[in-house]
Amino acid sequence: MSGKPLGRSLAVLLAVVAAIAIPALQATQNFGMTAQEFSSQGDQTLRAAGYAFSIWGLIYLGMAAYxxxxxxxxxxxxxLRAVAWPSVVAIAGCGAWLLASAFNQQWLSVAIILVSAGAMISGLMRARAAETPAFRDKLLIVWPLSLLAGWLTIASAINILTVLTAQGVIGPDLTWAVIGIAVVLTFGGFVGWRLRSPVYLAPIAWGLIGVYVAEQADKPIAAWLAAGAALGLVAEALATLRKGR
Known part of the structure; x- marks a missing residue:
């Protein structure tokens, strides 16, 4: 613990414990709405296939290692100094979002996920400006948090469209689905370029492939646009890897 604030280190640990414990408690105690039930209220505009959310297993593993x-x-x-407090906000937000969705607090869920994504991206930006991390810091700090930031990026867009649809602000038409995909591609591609991070881009591409799978029948145009956006981000990730070498 030499040279590190104990309170901050414990805050990170508690945030991770809460983020992992809350979904486990909800599954065993059956309180409130599940994330799937919450999303089904407005997922007619844009949704991802259920299997895409299996990425949380890898995210939780990365959180625990971090x-x-x-x-x-x-x-x-x-x-570590650059990302520690932002990671507390982002990781605690993962558990808070589940509580908000469990009690059907739709606009609160939007606020939580946007703050979480913004905090984690800003922390990673600061870390990139601070130094070139050693491999161990990349493996156990930068990559787990980049994976989280990437997933929060695409999840934010889907969450916003879901709530807007559920609230009747927008209709479940193709235009809004296309806008959502375009925003994810543009914003995710820009942040991935600034971070030079294939790990940040990977979960966004994974989520877009999930959109392709889910929307093939109802919105084939949106599905193919999502697939194209995913391929574009994969190409960016590969270019970043080659440049890094």
């Missing part, structure tokens, strides 16, 4: 590493690593690196 929590342990940041608690025990010494000395503290500039990368």
């Amino acid at each position: 929590a342990v590493y940041q608690l025990t690593a010494a000395p503290e690196s500039p990368t």
Whole structure:
């Protein structure tokens, strides 16, 4: 713990414990709406196939590894200083979002996911400006948090469209689906370029493929646009890898 604020390290650990414990408690205690029930109220505009959400297993594993590493690593690196507090906000937001959705607080869920995504992206931007991290910091800090940030990026867009549809602000038509995909491609591609991070881009592409699978029957144009956007982000990720080498 030398050179690191104990309170901050414990805050990261508690945020991770809460983020993992809340879905487990909801599954075993059956309180409130499930995430699927919450989303089904407005997923007629744009949705991802259920299998896409299996990425949370990998995200939770990365969170746990990050929590342990940041608690025990010494000395503290500039990368950890840059991302620690933003990661507390983002990871705590994962659990808070589940509580908001469980009690059908639709606009609160939008606020939580946007703050979480913004905090994690800004933290990663600061980390990139601070230093070129050692491989161990990449593996146990930057990559797990980049995976989370990428998934929160596409999840934010789908969440916003879901709530707008459920509230009757927009109709479940193709135009809004296309706008959502375009925003994800543009914003995700820009952030991925700034971060030079294939790991950030990977979950966005994964989610877009999930959109393609889910929307093939009802919105084939949106489905193919999502597939094209996913391929574009994969191409960006591969170009970033080649440039890094």
